Amino acid sequence: MSTNTVDRQALSKPPARRRGATLTQRQGRWGLLFAAPATVHIALWTGLPVIVSIILSFTNYDMLNPPEFSGIENYVTLANDPVFWKALGNNFIMAIVGIPISMLISLALAVMLNQGLRGNSIFRTAVFLPHVTATVAIAMIWLWIYSPGGNGLFNIVLSFFGLPNQAFLASPSQALASVILVTIWQGIGLKMMIYLASLQGIDQQLYEAADIDGASAVQKFFRITIPMLKPVTFFILVTSIVGNFQTFDLIYNLTNGGPANSTTVITYQIYQTAFQQFRMGLATAQSVVLLVVLVVLTIVSRKVTGGKDD
Amino acid sequence: MTDTAFPGTIDAPAGTEQQSAELKADRRQARRAKQASASKQRRISRFALAIFLIVVSVVMAMPFVWMFLTSVRSSTEIYSADMPLWPSEWHWENFTVALERAPFGIYARNSFIIAAVHTVSNLVLGSMAGYALAKIRFRGATPIFGFILASMMIPFYAIVIPEFLMIRFVPFAGGNDLFGQGGTGWYDTWWALLIPALVSPFNIFLFRQFFISTPTELMEAARIDGASEVRTFVQIMAPLIRPGMLTVALLAFEAGWNNFLWPLLVTSSTNLRTIQLGLSVFRQEAGTEFNLLMAGTTMAAVPMIVMFFFFQKQFVNGFVGSGIK
Numbered sequence: 317m318s319t320n321t322v323d324r325q326a327l328s329k330p331p332a333r334r335r336g337a338t339l340t341q342r343q344g345r346w347g348l349l350f351a352a353p354a355t356v357h358i359a360l361w362t363g364l365p366v367i368v369s370i371i372l373s374f375t376n377y378d379m380l381n382p383p384e385f386s387g388i389e390n391y392v393t394l395a396n397d398p399v400f401w402k403a404l405g406n407n408f409i410m411a412i413v414g415i416p417i418s419m420l421i422s423l424a425l426a427v428m429l430n431q432g433l434r435g436n437s438i439f440r441t442a443v444f445l446p447h448v449t450a451t452v453a454i455a456m457i458w459l460w461i462y463s464p465g466g467n468g469l470f471n472i473v474l475s476f477f478g479l480p481n482q483a484f485l486a487s488p489s490q491a492l493a494s495v496i497l498v499t500i501w502q503g504i505g506l507k508m509m510i511y512l513a514s515l516q517g518i519d520q521q522l523y524e525a526a527d528i529d530g531a532s533a534v535q536k537f538f539r540i541t542i543p544m545l546k547p548v549t550f551f552i553l554v555t556s557i558v559g560n561f562q563t564f565d566l567i568y569n570l571t572n573g574g575p576a577n578s579t580t581v582i583t584y585q586i587y588q589t590a591f592q593q594f595r596m597g598l599a600t601a602q603s604v605v606l607l608v609v610l611v612v613l614t615i616v617s618r619k620v621t622g623g624k625d626d
Numbered sequence: 627m628t629d630t631a632f633p634g635t636i637d638a639p640a641g642t643e644q645q646s647a648e649l650k651a652d653r654r655q656a657r658r659a660k661q662a663s664a665s666k667q668r669r670i671s672r673f674a675l676a677i678f679l680i681v682v683s684v685v686m687a688m689p690f691v692w693m694f695l696t697s698v699r700s701s702t703e704i705y706s707a708d709m710p711l712w713p714s715e716w717h718w719e720n721f722t723v724a725l726e727r728a729p730f731g732i733y734a735r736n737s738f739i740i741a742a743v744h745t746v747s748n749l750v751l752g753s754m755a756g757y758a759l760a761k762i763r764f765r766g767a768t769p770i771f772g773f774i775l776a777s778m779m780i781p782f783y784a785i786v787i788p789e790f791l792m793i794r795f796v797p798f799a800g801g802n803d804l805f806g807q808g809g810t811g812w813y814d815t816w817w818a819l820l821i822p823a824l825v826s827p828f829n830i831f832l833f834r835q836f837f838i839s840t841p842t843e844l845m846e847a848a849r850i851d852g853a854s855e856v857r858t859f860v861q862i863m864a865p866l867i868r869p870g871m872l873t874v875a876l877l878a879f880e881a882g883w884n885n886f887l888w889p890l891l892v893t894s895s896t897n898l899r900t901i902q903l904g905l906s907v908f909r910q911e912a913g914t915e916f917n918l919l920m921a922g923t924t925m926a927a928v929p930m931i932v933m934f935f936f937f938q939k940q941f942v943n944g945f946v947g948s949g950i951k
Contacts (some may be wrong), residue, residue: 323799323841327879339765341679342855343762343763343764343855344762344763344764345764346758346762346764346855347758347760347762347763347764347767348765348766349758350754350755350757350758350762350764350859351754351755351758351759351764351767351770351824353751353754353755354751354752354754354755354773354825354830355755355770355773357751357824357825358773358774358777358825358827359773360828361785361787361789361821362777362780362827363773363777364788364792365785365787365789366780366784366788367783368783368788369784369787369788372787372788379791379794410920421903422872425679425682428675428678428679429679430673431672433672433675433676435676435679435680437938437939438683439679439680439682439683440938441934441935441938442682442683442684442686442687443683443686444934444938445686445687445690445934446689447929447931448688448880448930448931448933448934449690449884449927449931450883450884450886450901450902450905450926450927450930451884451886451902452664452884452886452902452903452905452906452926453902453905453923453926453927454689456693456905456922456923457689457690457692457693457920457923458689459909460692460693460696460916460919461689461692462762463710463916466706466707466709467704467709467916469688469704471693472711501689501895503688504686505686523839524632547871548844558779560855561781562781562783564781564783564886564887565886565887565902568886568887568906569906569909582783583783586783586786586787587887590786590790592789592893596787596791599787600787600788603783603784603785603786603787604784606781606783607780607784607785610779610781611779614779616880620666
C-alpha cells in the first residue's frame with residue numbers, strides 16, 4: 317500500500333483525514349467482530365490442543381490419575397521402540413513411492429484432458445469418484461478386491477493369466493505395496509483436477525507466441541507448461557505429503573497395521589497407544605513427533621521446489 | 627474446427643465483390659488441402675487419446691462396478707470356486723438383509739445431520755472470518771491470519787488426544803463437576819460430534835482467497851450509500867462469491883459425511899454412530915459375507931457419488947474460479 321506523494325498531499329487535508337480515521341475505526345471493530353467467532357473456535361479446538369499435546373508429552377498420563385511429570389522419558393521410549401520406527405518408515409515409503417507416481421499420472425491425465433475431447437465429464441467423474449467416496453467405503457471395496465481367496469478380483473485376474481493366487485494384504489511382504497496402490501488410485505482425482513484447473517489458467521498467448529516462433533509441442537510442454545505448473549506442483553506435493561502422513565481410515569479398515577506391523581503408520585500408532593493402551597503421555601509424544609515431521613517436511617519441500625508460499 | 631469468418635477475408639473492398647469472391651474460393655481451397663492432412667493426423671491421435679482415456683476411466687471405475695456387482699450376488703456365488711464375473715442372478719434383497727442386520731438408516735441420518743450442521747457453520751463462520759481478513763483492515767488482522775495459516779498446518783492427529791480429553795472433561799456436562807471430574811462430559815453425545823469441527827482454518831483461508839478477488843469499490847459504494855457493515859457483507863459481498871460458497875459447502879459436507887476417526891473415538895452407542903463408523907462395525911458382523919458388506923458399502927458410498935454427479939460442474943468451476951494454487 318504505497319501511496320505516492322501527490323496522493324498523500326491530496327489526502328492530508330484535515331477533514332479528509334478525520335473522516336478516514338473514524339471510518340477505519342468503525343470498520344476495524346467490525347473486522348474483529350466478523351473474525352472473532354471462527355478465531356476463538358480455532359484457538360480453543362486447535363491452538364489449545366497443540367499446547368496441551370506438547371505439555372502432556374512430558375508426562376505419564378492414563379486418564380484415571382492426574383498427569384505425572386516424567387521429563388523426556390516418553391521420547392526416549394519412542395526412540396527405542398522399533399514399532400514406532402517401523403511406522404515412521406512406512407509413512408516415508410508410502411510418501412516416496414506413492415506421491416511421485418500419482419502426481420505423474422495425474423499430470424499426464426490433466427494434459428490429455430486439457431485437449432478438450434468430448435466426453436470429458438464422464439472421464440473426470442470416473443477419476444474423481446475415489447476422492448469423493450469415503451475412505452472407509454474404499455477400504456471395504458479393496459478388502460474384497462484383494463481377498464486372498466480365489467474370488468478376489470485381483471486373484472481372478474491372476475488365475476486368468478495362469479498365475480498363482482497371492483495373499484496381498486495378508487502377506488507381510490505385499491501388504492504395504494497393496495496399500496500404496498489404493499492411495500495412488502484414490503489420490504489421482506484431486507491432483508488431476510488441480511492440475512487441470514492450473515493448465516486452464518495458463519495464458520494462451522504464451523502458446524500462441526511460441527507457435528509464431530515455431531516451437532514444437534514438446535518444446536511448448538517443457539518450456540511453457542512445466543514452468544507454469546511449478547507453483548501448483550509445489551502445492552500438490554506439500555498437501556500430498558501432509559495428507560499421506562495422516563493416512564488412518566485406510567489402515568484401520570484395511571489391515572489394522574498388520575500383518576506383523578508391515579503397514580502400521582504413525583497415526584495408527586497414536587490411535588493404539590492412546591485409545592487402546594490409554595498411555596496418553598506416550599501417545600501425545602508420538603503426535604508431537606508427527607507435528608515436527610510435517611513442519612520439517614513442509615520447509616524442506618518448499619526449498620526443493622523453490623516455490624514460494626502465498 | 628473453426629472454418630467460418632476468417633479475419634483475412636472480412637476486409638475485402640465492396641467494389642470488387644466478384645474478384646474477392648474468387649480470391650476467397652482460391653484461398654479456401656488451398657487452406658482446405660493443407661488442413662486435410664493435418665486434421666487427419668490430428669483425428670487419429672485424438673482417437674487414440676480418446677481410447678486411452680476410456681481405458682483409464684474403466685480402470686478407475688472398476689472397483690465401484692465390482693462393489694455393485696458383488697452387492698447383488700447370492701451367498702453361494704460368493705463362496706463358489708468358479709464365481710462368474712457377471713452375477714448369474716440379481717439378489718436385490720441383499721440390501722434389505724444388510725439393513726436388517728445393521729441400522730444403516732440411523733447411521734445415514736446421523737451423518738447427514740453432522741454434515742449439514744458443519745456445512746452451515748463453515749459457511750457462516752468461515753465466510754465472516756474470510757471476509758474480514760480479505761477486505762477489512764483492522765488491528766489484529768495480521769496475527770489472526772498468521773494464526774489461521776499456522777492452524778492449517780496442524781494435522782488433526784496431533785491434536786486428537788487433547789480434543790478427546792476436552793470432550794471428556796467438559797465441566798458440568800454428563801455428570802461432571804466444575805473441574806470436569808466424576809462424569810463422562812460430552813462423550814457419546816451430539817455435542818462431541820458437532821462442536822469441534824464447526825469451522826476449519828482451511829475454509830477460512832479459502833473464503834479469504836475468494837473475497838480477495840472481489841471488487842473493493844462495491845464495498846465502498848455500499849458504505850457511501852449508508853449500508854451497515856453487516857448489510858454490506860450479507861447483501862453485497864457474500865453473494866459475489868456464490869461459487870466459492872458452493873465449493874466450501876461441498877467440501878464441508880463431504881468431510882462431515884466421510885468422517886470416521888472422530889465418531890469412532892467419541893461415540894459408543896449405536897444411535898450416535900455415523901455411516902462410515904457403522905460400516906466399519908458392520909464389517910465385523912458381516913465377516914466374509916462380502917455380498918452383504920458390499921451392499922452396506924454401496925449404501926455408504928452412493929449419497930456422495932450422487933451428490934458429486936449433481937454438483938460436478940460447480941465443484942470443478944469452484945476450484946478453477948477460486949484460483950487454488
